Amino acid sequence: MSDIVGVLERELGSDAIVGPGHERIEDYGRDESPLPEYYPPACAVLCESTAQIAAVLRICLERKVPVTPRGAGSGMCGGALAVEGGIVLSTERMKKIIEISPDDLVAVVEPGVVTGVLQEAVEAQGMFYPPDPASLEYCSIGGNAATNAGGPRAFKYGVTREYILGLEVVLMGGEVLRCGRRTAKGVTGYDLVAGFVGTEGTFGVTSELVVKLLPKPPAAATLLGVFANVALAGTAISAILRDGLRPRVLEIADKMSIDVIRAKSRYRFPADAGAIVLLEVDGDPDGMAMAMERIGMRFDELGALDVLAATEPAERRAVWEARRLISASLKENYRVKVNEDICVPRGRIVEMLARIDRVSADTGIPCAVFGHAGDGNLHCNLLGHDDPADPAVQQRMWAAARMVFAHTIELGGTLSGEHGIGLTKRDFMPMEQSERLMEWQRKWKSMWDPSGLLNPGKVFPARQRCVE
Numbered sequence: 001m002s003d004i005v006g007v008l009e010r011e012l013g014s015d016a017i018v019g020p021g022h023e024r025i026e027d028y029g030r031d032e033s034p035l036p037e038y039y040p041p042a043c044a045v046l047c048e049s050t051a052q053i054a055a056v057l058r059i060c061l062e063r064k065v066p067v068t069p070r071g072a073g074s075g076m077c078g079g080a081l082a083v084e085g086g087i088v089l090s091t092e093r094m095k096k097i098i099e100i101s102p103d104d105l106v107a108v109v110e111p112g113v114v115t116g117v118l119q120e121a122v123e124a125q126g127m128f129y130p131p132d133p134a135s136l137e138y139c140s141i142g143g144n145a146a147t148n149a150g151g152p153r154a155f156k157y158g159v160t161r162e163y164i165l166g167l168e169v170v171l172m173g174g175e176v177l178r179c180g181r182r183t184a185k186g187v188t189g190y191d192l193v194a195g196f197v198g199t200e201g202t203f204g205v206t207s208e209l210v211v212k213l214l215p216k217p218p219a220a221a222t223l224l225g226v227f228a229n230v231a232l233a234g235t236a237i238s239a240i241l242r243d244g245l246r247p248r249v250l251e252i253a254d255k256m257s258i259d260v261i262r263a264k265s266r267y268r269f270p271a272d273a274g275a276i277v278l279l280e281v282d283g284d285p286d287g288m289a290m291a292m293e294r295i296g297m298r299f300d301e302l303g304a305l306d307v308l309a310a311t312e313p314a315e316r317r318a319v320w321e322a323r324r325l326i327s328a329s330l331k332e333n334y335r336v337k338v339n340e341d342i343c344v345p346r347g348r349i350v351e352m353l354a355r356i357d358r359v360s361a362d363t364g365i366p367c368a369v370f371g372h373a374g375d376g377n378l379h380c381n382l383l384g385h386d387d388p389a390d391p392a393v394q395q396r397m398w399a400a401a402r403m404v405f406a407h408t409i410e411l412g413g414t415l416s417g418e419h420g421i422g423l424t425k426r427d428f429m430p431m432e433q434s435e436r437l438m439e440w441q442r443k444w445k446s447m448w449d450p451s452g453l454l455n456p457g458k459v460f461p462a463r464q465r466c467v468e
């Protein structure tokens with residue numbers, strides 16, 4: 001392992017290596033997860049092609065060096081951290097949009113393409129790539145596929161998996177595998193693409209993707225309902241779901257989330273705003289107007305403090321800018337922020353919001369909740385002003401997170417709706433999945449990576465170490 005940096009440097013050139021002492025090496029030891037620890041790799045290798053990825057994976061298998069794939073490092077659960085040492089393999093330089101085909105309604109891209117850049121490129125040609133993680137301005141398509149990323153529009157359009165038609169994946173050792181298709185339908189053989197998506201970089205390194213596009217909806221509009229408290233906002237969401245309405249986005253944010261963006265937002269929140277429901281409709285303008293009217297009536301019936309219908313792009317941008325600022329603003333305001341992304345069945349959203357409130361009251365830990373409520377996917381942010389490096393603080397926060405997870409599972413939900421398990425949640429897996437179920441998944445992983453060197457220490461608990 002000691003000479004791995006030199007070997008990789010000779011193979012790929014020094015320009016491809018961020019090694020010890022380099023000013024950027026620290027960046028590769030962190031991601032957006034709430035971990036206080038820093039995991040410096042031996043080096044980060046910035047690959048530019050499939051051939052380079054294959055060379056790195058061949059060399060690392062030969063020398064038994066662990067490899068952690070990394071896209072943009074925006075992951076929330078430590079998935080891109082070299083927790084067992086070795087190197088980080090970054091795809092950040094692989095930013096080519098190889099093809100956009102209006103005839104086939106597909107795009108072929110390298111994994112480092114930033115999600116928002118792809119969206120803009122296809123929209124300029126009248127098409128639409130729906131998956132829209134709130135991090136879209138910097139996260140990568142490769143990372144989105146590895147985490148099966150969601151986003152606000154998942155409510156109507158589904159998550160990343162539904163838009164990945166084909167993959168080129170490099171396996172540990174350097175074998176390049178192309179699977180999937182570029183056709184609208186296809187059931188030849190097993191669906192390996194679906195099997196790779198969401199495996200958090202533990203099966204192989206994605207080096208090219210074929211993504212499905214849709215025709216761009218002719219119009220879209222944004223509706224914001226402001227309520228006195230989060231229970232009323234939750235009730236409004238349940239009412240919209242029961243009415244059979246299908247906005248493309250159905251989001252919630254509570255008072256703490258509003259308060260951190262209040263001063264920055266171009267929309268002026270009423271002083272007594274306790275929660276918001278943010279939604280978008282799209283499609284033909286007549287259908288949209290009808291849906292907006294019905295939802296607006298629902299909001300009024302439930303005593304909304306304000307209802308804003310935004311149809312102009314600038315107005316809509318202002319509302320969305322505010323929504324996208326929540327996560328970063330919480331981080332600015334609190335030294336500790338444990339952001340979980342639990343997901344409950346849609347019918348249990350109101351109950352889950354109440355239970356999160358109870359955990360916050362019982363533990364004395366403030367909790368901001370926002371997220372993709374239409375999917376039952378809530379970002380529950382446990383917050384504090386204490387020193388995040390203090391183990392006692394970490395223990396207290398994760399004990400509260402454990403309580404939130406327990407309620408989630410009791411309500412028929414799941415630990416992660418979109419961020420993945422990675423490192424931060426691996427020890428909680430036995431709360432949701434049986435040892436047998438995890439064993440089958442470990443066997444599946446070892447089929448693609450018998451060496452266990454690709455992104456080790458992720459997703460499943462180390463066998464002897466489980467939380468409680």
Ligand SMILES: Cc1cc2nc3c(=O)[nH]c(=O)nc-3n(C[C@H](O)[C@H](O)[C@H](O)COP(=O)(O)OP(=O)(O)OC[C@H]3O[C@@H](n4cnc5c(N)ncnc54)[C@H](O)[C@@H]3O)c2cc1C
Binds near residue numbers: 070074204
């Ligand atoms: C402010 C903010 C908002 C966010 N909002 C959302 C949201 O709405 N929805 C959502 O789902 N997530 C969200 N996220 C989380 C994060 O952006 C997503 O998980 C995203 O998909 C990660 O992409 P990335 O390129 O940054 O991947 P990284 O963080 O670099 O890596 C994430 C995982 O993917 C693996 N990986 C990366 N590239 C490859 C590759 N080429 N081949 C194989 N494995 C690979 C890594 O090993 C790791 O396990 C948010 C994050 C932030 C900071």
